[in-house]
Amino acid sequence: MKEKNIKNIFVDGPISPAFIGGSIAKHSAKKEIGGHSIFLGQVRADEIDGKRVSAIDYTAYQETALEQMHAIRAEIFEKYNLTCMHVYQSLGTIKTGEICLFVFTSSAHRKPAIMACEEIVERLKAELPVWGREIFEDGTHHWKENI
Amino acid sequence: MKEKNIKNIFVDGPISPAFIGGSIAKHSAKKEIGGHSIFLGQVRADEIDGKRVSAIDYTAYQETALEQMHAIRAEIFEKYNLTCMHVYQSLGTIKTGEICLFVFTSSAHRKPAIMACEEIVERLKAELPVWGREIFEDGTHHWKENI
Amino acid sequence: MEINILSFGKIAEIMTITSLKTDEPMDTDGLKLQLEESYPALKTIKYKLALNKQIVQQNRKLLSGDVVAIMPPFSGG
Amino acid sequence: MEINILSFGKIAEIMTITSLKTDEPMDTDGLKLQLEESYPALKTIKYKLALNKQIVQQNRKLLSGDVVAIMPPFSGG
Numbered sequence: 001m002k003e004k005n006i007k008n009i010f011v012d013g014p015i016s017p018a019f020i021g022g023s024i025a026k027h028s029a030k031k032e033i034g035g036h037s038i039f040l041g042q043v044r045a046d047e048i049d050g051k052r053v054s055a056i057d058y059t060a061y062q063e064t065a066l067e068q069m070h071a072i073r074a075e076i077f078e079k080y081n082l083t084c085m086h087v088y089q090s091l092g093t094i095k096t097g098e099i100c101l102f103v104f105t106s107s108a109h110r111k112p113a114i115m116a117c118e119e120i121v122e123r124l125k126a127e128l129p130v131w132g133r134e135i136f137e138d139g140t141h142h143w144k145e146n147i
Numbered sequence: 148m149k150e151k152n153i154k155n156i157f158v159d160g161p162i163s164p165a166f167i168g169g170s171i172a173k174h175s176a177k178k179e180i181g182g183h184s185i186f187l188g189q190v191r192a193d194e195i196d197g198k199r200v201s202a203i204d205y206t207a208y209q210e211t212a213l214e215q216m217h218a219i220r221a222e223i224f225e226k227y228n229l230t231c232m233h234v235y236q237s238l239g240t241i242k243t244g245e246i247c248l249f250v251f252t253s254s255a256h257r258k259p260a261i262m263a264c265e266e267i268v269e270r271l272k273a274e275l276p277v278w279g280r281e282i283f284e285d286g287t288h289h290w291k292e293n294i
Numbered sequence: 295m296e297i298n299i300l301s302f303g304k305i306a307e308i309m310t311i312t313s314l315k316t317d318e319p320m321d322t323d324g325l326k327l328q329l330e331e332s333y334p335a336l337k338t339i340k341y342k343l344a345l346n347k348q349i350v351q352q353n354r355k356l357l358s359g360d361v362v363a364i365m366p367p368f369s370g371g
Numbered sequence: 372m373e374i375n376i377l378s379f380g381k382i383a384e385i386m387t388i389t390s391l392k393t394d395e396p397m398d399t400d401g402l403k404l405q406l407e408e409s410y411p412a413l414k415t416i417k418y419k420l421a422l423n424k425q426i427v428q429q430n431r432k433l434l435s436g437d438v439v440a441i442m443p444p445f446s447g448g
Contacts, residue, residue, distance in 0.1 A: 021168025130370025277447025278380035
């Protein structure tokens with residue numbers, strides 16, 4: 001097996017707007033960047049069968065998810081001329097209105113960052129073994145499925 | 148002339164990462180949002196004819212730009228099912244590494260936010276009378292042109 | 295031989311076994327059949343397997359000590 | 372009649388007039404010709420006009436007091 005530098009993407013609990021701001025700030029030293037594209041997933045208070053979602057509890061098969069993400073990362077860097085790429089997925093209970101996913105790409109010109117960001121979001125939703133259990137206000141739950 | 152609520156998009160100087168974080172935080176009360184898409188323009192230290200850009204000085208024909216943006220906003224809300232849309236363009240001198248453009252869209256599901264954000268960036272670059280004067284380290288300048 | 299079983303999401307709510315012993319040769323297709331017999335609810339769920347952390351794309355032979363994960367549809371992001 | 376002229380970006384560096392007086396009827400195409408005669412450098416620049424803050428898509432008649440903006444290629448964002 002070849003050596004791999006497997007990056008972690010999982011964070012416990014919600015991703016704070018201040019963390020996102022800090023992450024953006026760190027890129028001001030990279031003077032070759034002309035555009036950043038960011039996608040944020042926020043937990044929505046969906047109504048399912050008359051019951052209101054109050055939170056989503058995220059679990060993952062972490063090692064497999066990180067292997068999958070490692071492959072996606074390599075393919076994205078192969079396909080797009082990116083300066084940076086960062087992905088954070090929350091685990092644990094994330095309340096409605098809180099951020100559970102943060103995908104952040106940067107490139108010299110805008111197109112690669114924008115296209116890569118969108119593709120990463122699509123791929124991670126389809127390919128990473130992560131599960132969201134929607135918790136209703138009455139304590140019952142429903143397993144979310146990505147479409 | 149019909150009454151219009153013309154929103155300002157211009158800010159003096161760079162857009163701070165903390166402002167962006169604060170803008171994201173304000174959306175946590177909107178529980179119908181499931182996805183945010185953000186584009187940030189950052190001033191790049193381009194080299195042109197052997198000279199390095201140190202800043203871009205932005206000016207605009209503000210009233211016309213705001214009229215144009217007003218029309219773009221209306222068309223985007225007509226076309227995409229968005230919850231929110233925010234646009235900020237810097238005026239004045241923005242140093243390399245600083246943020247000069249912030250486009251922020253939100254929707255219940257990810258696709259409208261992502262597609263609207265990209266379209267707004269393309270349209271504002273093509274349609275708003277805003278000009279960037281690239282200032283080189285030696286004090287000379289070059290007028291930027293969007294492609 | 296002994297196959298270790300991990301289950302996730304809604305499958306973890308219906309499947310309780312954590313390992314499976316057998317004297318017969320076994321592959322992932324055979325394991326699926328056997329699990330669906332023990333847990334008929336599994337037949338109604340679209341699920342994927344991972345063998346030793348790698349997602350299984352086609353039938354694979356199993357060896358003693360292998361770890362098989364039973365994964366319902368993903369819903370991250 | 373008197374037409375007010377605004378110029379922006381690199382055009383502001385070559386054009387210095389802020390108004391233009393004429394006794395002839397004038398339209399935006401005529402104004403462009405006259406400006407290009409006074410400022411030949413303008414012929415080498417792709418520029419757009421705005422008449423009273425509205426971007427001009429096709430030739431428009433000018434009235435006294437109109438404000439015409441001469442705008443080089445945009446480069447915001």
